[in-house]
Structure formats: C-alpha cells, structure tokens
Amino acid sequence: MALKWSDTEDLAQALAQLYPDVDLSVLEHDELREMVAGIEGFDDPTEPDEDDMEAVIVTWIDILYPEEDEHVKSGDID
Amino acid sequence: MAENYTSWKSAGGNNADHIGGNGYEFSYTDENGEKKSIQVDYGSLFSNKEETGYDCFIPTMPNCDDILITHGHADHIGGIPHLLNMKREELAAKRENGENLTIHCTAFAEKMIKNNLTGSGIPKDEFPEFDIIEPGKPFEVNGFKVEPFAVSHSIPDAVGFVIESPDGTRVMTTGDFKTAEVPLGKGWDDEKVGAIASKGIDYLFIDSTSSVQQGETIGEAQVKDGLKEILKNSQGGPVISGVISSSCHRLHTIATALAEEALEKAEKEGPDAEPKPRTMILDGASVIAARRALNACGYKLEDMIKEETGVDIQIVTSNTKKALELPPEERFYVCTGTQGEEASLLKIAEDRNKNVSLEEMRSWSDGDMPIYVYDLQSCIPGSEEKHQALEEKFKEQGCITYFPSRYKPNKYTVHASGHAGAGDVARICKVVSENSPRPTMVVPIHGDPGQRRNVMKIAQENGLNACIVPNMAEMKMPKDGRPVWQDGRKTEEWIGVNDANNDFRRPYFRYDKILMNVETQERKKIGYYKYPSASKKLAYDHNQIAAAKIIAKSHLR
Numbered sequence: 001m002a003l004k005w006s007d008t009e010d011l012a013q014a015l016a017q018l019y020p021d022v023d024l025s026v027l028e029h030d031e032l033r034e035m036v037a038g039i040e041g042f043d044d045p046t047e048p049d050e051d052d053m054e055a056v057i058v059t060w061i062d063i064l065y066p067e068e069d070e071h072v073k074s075g076d077i078d
Numbered sequence: 079m080a081e082n083y084t085s086w087k088s089a090g091g092n093n094a095d096h097i098g099g100n101g102y103e104f105s106y107t108d109e110n111g112e113k114k115s116i117q118v119d120y121g122s123l124f125s126n127k128e129e130t131g132y133d134c135f136i137p138t139m140p141n142c143d144d145i146l147i148t149h150g151h152a153d154h155i156g157g158i159p160h161l162l163n164m165k166r167e168e169l170a171a172k173r174e175n176g177e178n179l180t181i182h183c184t185a186f187a188e189k190m191i192k193n194n195l196t197g198s199g200i201p202k203d204e205f206p207e208f209d210i211i212e213p214g215k216p217f218e219v220n221g222f223k224v225e226p227f228a229v230s231h232s233i234p235d236a237v238g239f240v241i242e243s244p245d246g247t248r249v250m251t252t253g254d255f256k257t258a259e260v261p262l263g264k265g266w267d268d269e270k271v272g273a274i275a276s277k278g279i280d281y282l283f284i285d286s287t288s289s290v291q292q293g294e295t296i297g298e299a300q301v302k303d304g305l306k307e308i309l310k311n312s313q314g315g316p317v318i319s320g321v322i323s324s325s326c327h328r329l330h331t332i333a334t335a336l337a338e339e340a341l342e343k344a345e346k347e348g349p350d351a352e353p354k355p356r357t358m359i360l361d362g363a364s365v366i367a368a369r370r371a372l373n374a375c376g377y378k379l380e381d382m383i384k385e386e387t388g389v390d391i392q393i394v395t396s397n398t399k400k401a402l403e404l405p406p407e408e409r410f411y412v413c414t415g416t417q418g419e420e421a422s423l424l425k426i427a428e429d430r431n432k433n434v435s436l437e438e439m440r441s442w443s444d445g446d447m448p449i450y451v452y453d454l455q456s457c458i459p460g461s462e463e464k465h466q467a468l469e470e471k472f473k474e475q476g477c478i479t480y481f482p483s484r485y486k487p488n489k490y491t492v493h494a495s496g497h498a499g500a501g502d503v504a505r506i507c508k509v510v511s512e513n514s515p516r517p518t519m520v521v522p523i524h525g526d527p528g529q530r531r532n533v534m535k536i537a538q539e540n541g542l543n544a545c546i547v548p549n550m551a552e553m554k555m556p557k558d559g560r561p562v563w564q565d566g567r568k569t570e571e572w573i574g575v576n577d578a579n580n581d582f583r584r585p586y587f588r589y590d591k592i593l594m595n596v597e598t599q600e601r602k603k604i605g606y607y608k609y610p611s612a613s614k615k616l617a618y619d620h621n622q623i624a625a626a627k628i629i630a631k632s633h634l635r
C-alpha cells in the first residue's frame with residue numbers, strides 16, 4: 001500500500017532517517033512537500049493542507065527529540 | 079414560570095487549594111429552565127504519577143460544544159485531546175451533521191493546541207473546528223456576546239474575555255495575566271481594558287496565583303539584563319541553558335540579550351569592530367515546536383532583533399551541520415528539561431544527547447575549555463531531587479553550573495513569572511472601578527485560599543465589592559450584584575488521565591472518574607470512561623526509539 005499524507009508517523013519516520021540534519025524549526029511546507037514526494041513508496045495525488053504538513057513535522061520533531069512533558073505546575077513557573 | 083439567571087461554575091474545582099486544570103462554565107438559564115453554556119479553557123492539572131498513579135487530572139467534560147481559550151498553556155488547553163478521545167463517537171456523529179466541537183482561540187494558541195493534539199495521537203480528521211479570535215474583535219457564540227482583550231502573560235497572544243449573557247449581565251475574566259510589557263504581540267493595556275470596562279462590568283474574575291507577591295510582576299526586560307550579566311561572566315566556552323519552552327517570550331529575550339551583549343562588546347573593542355553574537359542553538363522538541371509556532375504567527379525572531387538592535391542573530395537547531403561546525407565558545411544552547419526530566423539537559427549531562435556532547439565541545443581545545451550550564455528556572459516543589467541530581471551530574475562532568483534557588487535570593491534574574499502580583503491586581507481593580515458605570519463584584523479564582531483572600535482585600539481597597547465562592551459551588555449572578563451560591567463541597571470530581579503504556583512517545587490513555595477530597599487529598603475511583611481508539615492505525619516500527627523508551631521509563635520510576 002502506497003504511503004499517503006495521512007500516514008503521519010510513517011512519513012515522519014522516513015524523513016527522520018533520510019534527513020537527519022534538517023532545521024525543523026524553520027522547515028517550509030514547500031520543502032517538506034518535495035521531501036515527501038521523494039520518499040520511496042509515497043503516492044498521494046491529493047494536495048496536503050497545513051494541518052497535514054504540520055502534523056508530519058511535529059511528529060518528526062518528536063522522533064528526533066523524544067522527551068517527557070515538562071514537569072511544570074502553573075503558578076510555580078509560568 | 080421560573081426566574082432567568084446567569085451563572086458560573088468552576089468545572090474541576092479550581093477554586094480549591096490547587097492551581098491548574100482550568101475549566102470554567104458560564105451559563106444562562108431562561109424562564110423555561112433551558113440552559114445554554116459556554117466553557118472557558120479546558121486544561122490539565124499536574125500530577126506526580128509516582129504518588130497518584132495518574133499522569134494528570136482534567137476537569138469533568140464541558141456541557142457545551144464551544145470552548146473559549148485564554149492562552150496556550152497546558153493547564154488551559156491540556157484537556158482537549160482527552161476530550162476528543164472520550165467524545166470520539168459523539169463528535170463523529172456530529173460531524174456527519176456538519177457540526178463539531180469549536181475552539182475559539184488566538185492564532186498562537188491554535189498552534190499549541192494542534193501540536194498537543196498531534197502529540198497525543200489525535201488524527202487530523204478528528205480535529206475540532208478552530209475559530210481564530212483577536213483582541214478587540216467581539217464575536218457571538220451560543221447566545222453570549224464575547225469580547226476578547228489582550229493581557230500580558232508568559233506566552234504570546236494571551237487574552238481575557240468580557241462575556242455578556244443574554245440577560246445583559248457582563249462578566250470579565252482575566253485568564254492568567256500580568257501587566258508588564260511583553261516583547262511578542264499585544265499585552266496588557268490600561269486604556270483598552272478601561273474602554274471595555276466602560277461598557278459595564280458586573281462581575282470580575284481575577285487570577286490570584288501571585289497576588290501575595292508585592293508590587294507588579296517584573297517583565298522580560300529585567301530577565302534580559304540578568305542574561306547579559308550571565309554572558310559577561312561566561313567567556314571562552316559554550317553556554318548551555320535550560321528554559322521552560324512554554325515561556326515563549328523568553329526566546330526573544332535570550333536573542334536580544336545575545337545581540338545587545340555582542341553590541342556592547344564591539345563598542346568597547348573600537349569603532350570598526352563588528353558585533354559577533356553567539357548563535358542560539360535549540361535542543362529539545364518543545365522548544366523547536368515553540369519556534370515553529372512563533373514563526374507561523376509572524377514572530378520571526380531574527381527579523382525582530384535586527385530591527386530592534388541592528389544585529390544579525392542566528393538561530394539553528396542542534397542537529398544541523400551549522401551547529402556542530404561552530405566553535406563551542408560561539409554557541410548558546412537553549413535546552414528543555416529544566417527540572418531534570420527526560421529531556422535535553424539530562425541527556426547532555428549523561429552523555430546520551432545525540433546532538434549536544436560535552437566531549438565534542440572539549441575536543442576543540444586541550445580539554446580545559448570552560449563549559450557553563452545555567453538552568454534559567456528554579457526548582458519547582460516536587461522536583462527537588464531530580465533538579466539537584468541534574469546539577470550534580472553536570473558538576474561531575476566538570477561544568478561550571480548555576481542552578482538558581484527557589485527560596486533564596488539569586489545572583490542573576492533569569493525568570494519572570496506570568497502571573498499578577500498584588501500591584502497588578504490593584505491595577506486591574508482600579509481600571510475597572512474607574513471605568514465601569516455599574517458596581518462590580520470581584521471573584522478571585524485560580525489560587526489557594528490565602529491568594530484569593532488577598533485579591534478580595536485588594537479589590538475592596540480599590541472600591542469594588544468582592545466575594546469568595548466556596549469550592550465547586552455554582553454561583554448565580556443576578557444583575558443586582560448580589561450573587562448567591564450553594565454550600566461548597568469538600569469533594570471534587572476530576573477525570574484521572576493515566577497513560578497505561580507509560581510511554582510519552584506512544585501513549586495509551588485511560589480515563590477514570592475520580593472523587594478528590596480537598597482536605598485530605600484522598601482520591602477515590604468511582605468509574606471510568608470507555609472510548610474507541612482513533613480510526614487511524616498507527617503502524618510504524620518503533621525499534622529506533624525503543625532504547626529511548628526504556629531509558630525514559632527507568633527515569634520515570
């Protein structure tokens with residue numbers, strides 16, 4: 001089965017392996033689209049929307065930087 | 079025929095001794111007894127899982143499909159993914175009919191909520207509707223007229239609301255706020271709040287969290303000065319700093335401090351010297367996601383700093399070639415994990431951070447390069463052991479450390495709270511009292527009993543009425559300014575959120591109905607919420623992060 005834009009985690013995992021040194025704090029959606037189009041097995045003619053693309057990037061960030069939620073109580077800090 | 083009235087209720091019992099898990103319901107009941115509600119915030123309450131068995135607690139589910147969000151902090155938005163899980167079937171049916179849960183929030187809060195939803199495994203087709211709001215632009219929802227106004231807080235685009243009920247009762251709720259200037263976006267403005275108050279405020283709900291602190295809470299300008307001191311005292315080696323990623327203004331403050339310090343240094347060196355600021359290197363998922371959200375909302379830090387100081391600042395993530403090619407003394411790391419959690423700082427201290435290595439930094443010199451580690455956040459109660467262990471680990475690695483104390487005066491000012499001190503509370507009371515043509519009743523919320531009493535006192539000193547509403551009580555708010563409420567309850571109802579996988583990368587949430595006694599803190603499970611999993615099967619192999627999971631779990635224990 002071909003990979004689609006809705007396969008958020010699969011795409012993020014593939015991208016993390018293909019592009020380990022990309023600056024995800026500034027990656028543009030156009031660049032992401034090109035990168036995804038180059039993933040082997042990706043075939044999705046539908047146009048992704050912002051949410052599709054951000055979900056892939058946020059998941060990709062989580063894969064590169066796995067971390068626990070901050071131990072923060074409101075008022076103590078924020 | 080019954081009487082019509084406007085009412086307010088704290089959904090999770092936020093009026094008790096704990097702060098967090100915000101959820102407030104504003105309702106209007108008409109003559110026929112028909113009730114319409116809107117909810118303000120739906121957040122999570124921090125929990126120490128080792129003690130309680132729960133990752134967090136969230137308030138009981140809202141009785142309406144419209145949630146107004148004051149800002150993007152977890153204790154105001156953290157319940158939303160869980161709500162979508164628990165209401166999966168109901169919302170799927172609603173979407174078939176073209177309806178959906180609607181979140182009314184500013185653009186920055188929207189980014190934070192969507193990141194939270196993605197991180198919690200909510201598929202995009204189950205996202206709620208987002209209605210992007212702006213301060214000063216009124217809107218109508220479910221029969222209530224709502225006008226958001228900008229407030230200052232530690233996250234950009236925080237708002238309070240004035241909510242006008244169908245019977246004309248006007249209620250102002252501040253959300254988390256302070257009045258100091260903020261570097262990003264709109265913040266508190268006496269004139270704007272005065273203008274909105276001049277249309278009449280019957281009830282004023284005030285954030286009480288820091289109300290026992292004297293004066294007004296400091297702003298980011300003072301933090302910038304503290305950071306510049308740090309930079310002056312950290313020559314010849316890299317700086318590793320820990321930040322709370324949700325304090326997003328801090329990224330701007332750090333960048334400004336780097337620029338100004340470089341500028342001052344260049345001025346001392348002579349007229350031809352160019353300012354050479356250190357490069358900001360981001361390490362940690364939440365801080366990288368925060369910068370994405372800032373960019374998406376037009377807060378482009380490099381452009382802002384260039385305009386404000388004339389200096390070019392570079393910001394990169396730690397996995398880039400650029401970061402690794404920089405001489406260590408030109409690096410300023412901005413890391414997550416200030417409390418010693420399983421995040422960037424701990425991984426650096428334990429030599430298992432893929433992108434930031436003390437050994438790599440030392441390899442640039444004969445091994446005598448100083449490495450400075452600054453936790454820009456003091457320890458929060460409950461994290462003492464982990465916080466101290468983190469500093470010890472860096473010391474063992476030969477680093478020069480600065481971990482500020484929560485209880486003693488510190489050498490550098492490195493943090494500003496986002497909450498109103500006594501001076502800020504007095505300021506809002508004064509603005510409302512001077513402008514509202516109607517008598518105003520202040521209701522202190524979001525604080526322990528002492529903090530709320532202090533807000534009551536300040537309100538009265540400023541010529542306003544004030545009342546303390548008992549825990550969990552629903553308050554009827556007649557327009558004559560004489561509110562009535564039932565007796566308070568010692569028992570609060572919450573939803574206990576337990577990630578049964580105990581794995582922040584692959585959570586599987588269980589939701590228990592919990593009764594919590596506010597006096598004894600005793601918890602009793604009285605049931606649970608069953609829910610079907612998300613439609614989308616998440617299918618990739620996790621071998622790559624399995625090791626990280628095991629490490630994470632061992633640290634959680």
Ligand SMILES: [Zn+2]
Binds near residue numbers: 074078151231254496
């Ligand atoms: Zn907050």
